[in-house]
Amino acid sequence: MSEVVSEINTLRSATRSSGQIALEIKDLKTYLYTRWGVVKAVDGVSLSLRDGECLGLVGESGCGKTMFGxxxxxxxxxxxxxxxGGEVxxxxxxxxxKSEAEMREIRGRQISxxxxxxxxxxxxxxSVGRQLTETITISSDLKGPALLERAVELLRMVRIPAPAERLAAFPFQMSGGMRQRVVGAIALAQEPRILIADEPTTSLDVTTQANYLRxxxxLQERLNLTLIFITHDFGIVARVCHRVGVMYAGKLVELGDVEDIFDNPRHPYTKCLIDSVPKLDKRVTRLATITGQPPTLHDLPPGCSFRPRCTEAGTHCRPDQYPDPAMVGDRHYVRCWLYQ
Amino acid sequence: MQRLILMRLFYGVITLVIVSMIVFILSRLTGDPAALMLPLDATEEARINMTHVLGLDKPLYEQYWIFLSSAVRGDLGKSIRFREQVGTLYMQRLPNTLKLAGAAVFFVLIVSIPLGCFTALKKDSFADYGSRGFVSVGLAMPSFWFGLVLMQVFAVWLRWVDAAGMSTPKHYILPAVTLGLGMAAGMTRILRSGMIDVLDSEFIKMLRIKGLPERKVTFRHALRNAFIPPLTILGQYTAIILGGAVVVEVIFTWPGVGRLSYEAIMSRDFPVIQAVVLINGAILLFANLLVDILYAYIDPRIRSSV
Known part of the structure; x- marks a missing residue:
């Protein structure tokens, strides 16, 4: 774990979560009403974010991360x-x-x-230029050369080489990494305070991934963005985030500072996730895996939804009730019967 | 872009030559024009003479060469019935068909674009079900019947419009609606499914994320992306109408190309039939070329691939 921790220390900025509360989510519940039943995609998630803070949201596919975003x-x-249910x-x-019209004022300008x-x-x-200028003009009156100048500036900000020439390019003429930068430029064009990044590097190759993360x-540091980084990759979380939330089956099962979670993961699911990240300092022949599949999110039985796959499940797990959050550290909570 | 146009024109010419061969051979198979032009009691000598005058005793390749070379010069022969140049006859009728086609295409667009967009946005609503009903009925209803019903209702009972003629703009309504109904239904269906696909895509989500007003999301981005399949259909429809909407023009006694071909077929006016088929082929090719150019205009990926 030492590599990871040292990397955290070098990469993570000094801007620590001392800013004002940017976003406070209380008991958020988002359900999907499908013809097969109600899917509780987000089921009572609470957390708060400060200005300039970066929260990593980790979990397997289908655990509700994207629906949360x-x-x-x-x-x-x-x-x-x-x-x-709940409040944001x-x-x-x-x-x-908020009404739909009020939300349109928030989207792009406040939360992107x-x-x-x-x-x-x-x-x-x-063209890329048209998509950028269109975004800029949603919330500003820039016109003509000033508008183009701003578009070029945005492309330069996301480190696109020869930005002025790139304005005329179409998406199909660009590589995946380049396009993801353009998407970033569009998302940040109206200077939002909060950016939700939903697995932005998953479909990029490893080198491009590293560049994009950097x-x-x-950008997060320079613009003092509050970043919610949705990923299934704990390695990325270690490099980018201050805090980590682990989601399982629509619930936030563990939340804490990055070092706490890495050094001292409490929830069995978190432990499994961290163990499944390949490490440089250990020689392993097989990567650890979590047995079984994540549950489908409709008709979940009461009680802990990780129990069927949990290696530490036992008589302490009550079958009729989901465990409440229990504080296990300064800013570290976990929802598991082991800590009740 | 220029290369695209030149290539398409080149292929178009080749296609037209093939069409002209088929037309030429088929018309030779339908019977002997000399026998048709002579009285029933004409002598064998007169028949041979007539065949010679018409050039039908020459070898087939030579006849084809004569037909082709004069067609290229714009001379498509003389109508047997009207004793007039086919080109002149055709050009007299073409403006009428063009006007009707314009009215019909206009009708198709003002019905199908709003309906297709609206029903895609309000999928599975009452309006959507209603529109799907309209689409099924519109596609299933034959125009000869629908035209007559419209005529009965609006011209005979309500007396809002006249049943035939083309002197005022009002006269365009019934034939244009009759002609356009099935096409409007088909366009609505294709546009709806295209819009549903596009509206579901990630870039639409991204447009909403950046706070773009829904009106722009729908019309500037979704509609333009969804419009390529309907454009193909629209090109084909337009070509069909221009080639002469035979049934509708006959029902509404519309003096257009469609009725000209109807009359030519009824009176076995071979030069006219031949010419109409050839010109229709040319129109279809031209419409397809136009659609290809519009594709390239809408979609930069097509523009760069040619």
Missing amino acids: LSLMRLLPRPAGRIV LFNGEDIVK MVLQDPMTALDPIF LLKS
């Missing part, structure tokens, strides 16, 4: 997705209660998002 944007798949306080106001697949996140038939990190 989309809930904050209020862009859930229609008509299935609905926020059924932003600037003292509850986003959940980068999607997973850069290959499909840009309109294929509009870029995202430096």
Whole structure:
């Protein structure tokens, strides 16, 4: 673990979570009403974020991470997705209660998002320049050369070489890494305070991934962004984030500072996730895996949903009730019967 | 872009030559024009003479060469029935068909674009079900029947419009609607499914994330992306209408190309039939070329691949 920790220390900025509360999420519940039943994609998640803080949200596919991000944007798949409970306080106001018109004022300008697949996140038939200028003019009156100048500046900000020439390019003429940078430029064009990055590097190759992460990190520090980084890769979390939230089956099962979680993971699921990251200082012949599949999120039985796959399950696990959050450290909580 | 146009024109010419061969051979198979032009009691000598005058005793390749070379010069022969140049006859009728086609295409667009977009946005709503009903009925209803029903209702009972003629803009309504109904239904269906696909894509989500007003998301981005399949259909429809909407023009006694071909077939006016088929082929090719150019205009990926 020592490599990881030293990397954390070098990469993580001094700007520590001392800023003001940027976003406070209280008991958020987002359900999907499908024809097969109600899917509790986000089931009572609470957390708060400070200005300039970076939270990593980790979990397997289908655990509700993306739905959590989309809930904050209020862009859930229609008509299935609905926020059924809880509050998302932003600037003292509850986003959940906002009208669609009010949300449009918030999207892009206050809270923005980068999607997973850069290959499909840009309109294929509009030039990069047009897509950028369109974004800029949503919230500003820039025109003519000043508008183009701003677009070039944004491309330069995401380190696109020869940005002025790139304005005329179309998405299909760019590589995946390049496109993901453009998506980043679009997401940041209106200078939002909060950026949700939904697995932005998953579909990039490893070198491009590292570059993109470095870029995202430096932008986050420079713009004092509050970053929610959704990923299934604990390695990335270690390099970018201050805090980690681990999601399992719609619930936040563990939340704490990066070092705490890495040095002292409490939830059996978190332990499994960390063990499944390859390490440089240990010679292993087989990577650890978590047996079984994540549960489908509808008709979950009461009680801990990780129990069927848990190596530490036992008589202490009550079958009728989900464990409440228990504080196990200064800013570290876990929802597991082991700590009740 | 220029290369695309030149290539398409080149292929178009080749296609037209093949079409002209088929037309030429088929018309030779339909019977002997000399026998048709002579009175029933004409002598064998007169028949041979007539065949010679018409050039039908020459070898087939020579006949084809004569037909082709004069067709290239714009001379498509003389109508047997009207004793007039086919080209002149055709050009007299073409403006009428063009006007009707314009009206019909306009009708198709003002019905299918809003309906296709709206039903895609409000998928599975009442309006969507209603529109799907309209699509099924519109596609299933034959125009000869629908035209007559419209005529009965609006011209005979309600007396809002006249049943035939083309002197005022009002006269365009019934034939244009009759002609456009099935096409509007088909376009609506294709546009709806295209819009549903596009609206589901990631880049639409990204546009919403950046706070773009829904109107722009729908019309500037989604519609333009979804419009390529309907454009193909629209090109084909337009070509079909221009080639003469035979049934509709006959029902509404519309003096267009369609009725010209109807009359030519009824009176076995071979030069006219031949010419109409050839010109229709040319129109279809031209419409396809136009659609290809529009594709390239809409989609930069196509632009760069040629």
